[in-house]
Amino acid sequence: MTEQGLVRRTITVLRAVAAHPGGVGLSSVARAAGLPKSTCYRVLSVLEQENWVSLDPVTRRYQVSLGLLSVVGGLLDENGSYPRMRAVVTELAAEAEETAGFDVLLPPHVQVVTQAAGPHLIGQTTRAVPRTQPVWCTSTGKVLLAALEPRAVTDTYGPELERSAPGGTAFLPGFLATLREVRDAGYAHTADEIAPGAASVAAPVRVAGRVPYAVWVGGPTFRFTPERLPALIARVRAAADEIGRLLSATDLAGAP
Numbered sequence: 001m002t003e004q005g006l007v008r009r010t011i012t013v014l015r016a017v018a019a020h021p022g023g024v025g026l027s028s029v030a031r032a033a034g035l036p037k038s039t040c041y042r043v044l045s046v047l048e049q050e051n052w053v054s055l056d057p058v059t060r061r062y063q064v065s066l067g068l069l070s071v072v073g074g075l076l077d078e079n080g081s082y083p084r085m086r087a088v089v090t091e092l093a094a095e096a097e098e099t100a101g102f103d104v105l106l107p108p109h110v111q112v113v114t115q116a117a118g119p120h121l122i123g124q125t126t127r128a129v130p131r132t133q134p135v136w137c138t139s140t141g142k143v144l145l146a147a148l149e150p151r152a153v154t155d156t157y158g159p160e161l162e163r164s165a166p167g168g169t170a171f172l173p174g175f176l177a178t179l180r181e182v183r184d185a186g187y188a189h190t191a192d193e194i195a196p197g198a199a200s201v202a203a204p205v206r207v208a209g210r211v212p213y214a215v216w217v218g219g220p221t222f223r224f225t226p227e228r229l230p231a232l233i234a235r236v237r238a239a240a241d242e243i244g245r246l247l248s249a250t251d252l253a254g255a256p
Helices: 003-018 026-033 037-049 066-076 081-096 139-146 150-164 168-185 229-249
Strands: 053-055 062-064 099-106 109-116 131-134 188-191 198-207 210-220
Touching: 003 026, 003 037, 003 062, 003 099, 026 037, 037 053, 081 099, 081 109, 081 210, 081 229, 099 139, 099 229, 109 139, 139 168, 139 188, 139 198, 139 210, 150 168, 198 229, 210 229
Parallel strands: none
Antiparallel strands: 053 062, 099 109, 099 210, 109 131, 188 198, 198 210
């Protein structure tokens, strides 16, 4: 295995664990990472030795360890990148009056890293974060895949699309055409795709010539009307541009 491949597998395993704050078993990590259990076990053993993950001796479930704060702690203080990015997302939710969030690819899915509830969700329970969602029916999934070469989309996400998207193998050609439209437009809009009555708008976060992240707002389709959509798109794109400038200025192209 190449050094690049080893690093990529380690990151994939760590992300799979981080997606389950309550803990996750080895088999689930292997499925989420798309790797053999033996490979995941070796990677997790090293991460445990470095105190990046911990293993509950009773439940045999892995969790991200507080030892990881020694690496990312600088990002989490009040002047760090994450709180500032979170503030942009919170401001977007207030301006759009809808729930807003920030996502990253976690092959073969997309992962919600953070979100801020809009005023219409006061008193209601929001979905847990972090969480993974399908790439094919989410606006952020489309925005992030649109930044990849079609071959990379086919190789990395093709099997998942054929398994879970409507139409199976017939779905991919049309989906690739949609990604071209998203790339040209600079945003993605979905309605009634991830769930009936749910809509969202997403825009790419550009950092050092790449698109590692996407920003979104989401809410019910009856509020994402054709008349209101242009304003929502403008707000999301402005927030994505602001986060891109923030991450570029702090030299953090690889992590929020």
